Amino acid sequence: MEFWTPERPDGQEPDVRFAFILTPAFTILPLAGFADAVRHSSDEADRSRQIFCHWEVLGHDLAPVHSSTGMAITPWKTYAEAGAYDYIVVVGGLIDQLEGVHPDTYEFLRQAHAKGTKLVGLCTGSFALARTGLLNGRRAAIHAHHRPEFMRMFPDVVPVENELYVSEGDILTCPGGTAAIDLAVEILIEHCGRSRGMKGLTALVVDEHRSAHEVGRLPYQDLEECGNWRVEQAIRIMRQKLREPDTTEHLAEMLGSTVRQLNRVFLQHAKATPQEVWRDMRLQHARWRLMNSKRTITQISYECGFSDSSHFSRWFKTKFGETPKRYREQRLAKQR
Structure with missing residues (x-):
């Protein structure tokens, strides 16, 4: 042949x-x-x-x-x-x-x-x-x-x-x-x-070349298949409400659960509370947006559910060791 x-x-x-x-x-x-x-x-x-x-x-x-x-x-x-x-x-x-x-x-x-x-x-x-x-x-x-x-x-x-x-x-x-x-x-x-x-x-109609760390994978995707229905449903709700995070009380109510039950299963499967997971999901999404969009830091902080950019910057630095501004500048410089 x-x-x-x-x-x-x-x-x-x-x-x-x-x-x-x-x-x-x-x-x-x-x-x-x-x-x-x-x-x-x-x-x-x-x-x-x-x-x-x-x-x-x-x-x-x-x-x-x-x-x-x-x-x-x-x-x-x-x-x-x-x-x-x-x-x-x-x-x-x-x-x-x-x-x-x-x-x-x-x-x-x-x-x-x-x-x-x-x-x-x-x-x-x-x-x-x-x-x-x-x-x-x-x-x-x-x-x-x-x-x-x-x-x-x-x-x-x-x-x-x-x-x-x-x-x-x-x-x-x-x-x-x-x-x-x-x-x-x-x-x-x-x-x-x-x-x-x-x-x-x-x-190939691709806007730009992405480096290895610029992943589009959804944070905590593995928890959507952990086998516990409360955790799986909660993660899906959290993902839909990244811009408007809610209280654990309301989240438990939407699931027909109690706060105590929800906290227990999250600690078991995620080793963190629902609020900690929710905040981390928003920070991970914000990091992705910093590298894959031209949105300002203020816009990103609002779109990821933080009350203001200073509040967002404090949590971002705690999580990633750098301010959002520094994080974006350093990594964009490496791509040039």
């Missing part, structure tokens, strides 16, 4: 080489986002030639791999035919289908890593990388929904939920979705320069 692989001009070596490995029932969005960012950085305009970047799709055989949508992609080469790469990108998907990953895949990843190739896990690709044993003692970016299962399966790996991607030197992980674009751009900037690395953002 032949595949369309745009030719590179004679004598032109790419700045970076990628190989993609797709697990059974892989998710299309992170693969498409990552691959398209690479494609746009690889050539001028929208010609898609593999000039500055090179990419291939690998498999233990050449049988089509079906995505979680049922759409399939056929590998271009087997592991035996693989070339040299700077990065091998493992695209995960449905967890219950990971048992279908061929043992040769794990051995290929171990051997590539031993030769100095960097590994990337997109979506539940982090699960596949963890199965190689190479993530033991390291941090890995995990979607909040997958955290309990990841911790049960890989107790020697540190799950991270509040970052868009995690770089542990030669192993990078990302929880999937559009965060895969940000990770790809970060890699492309390193190898191709900032201008070329960010070239695809406009074509």
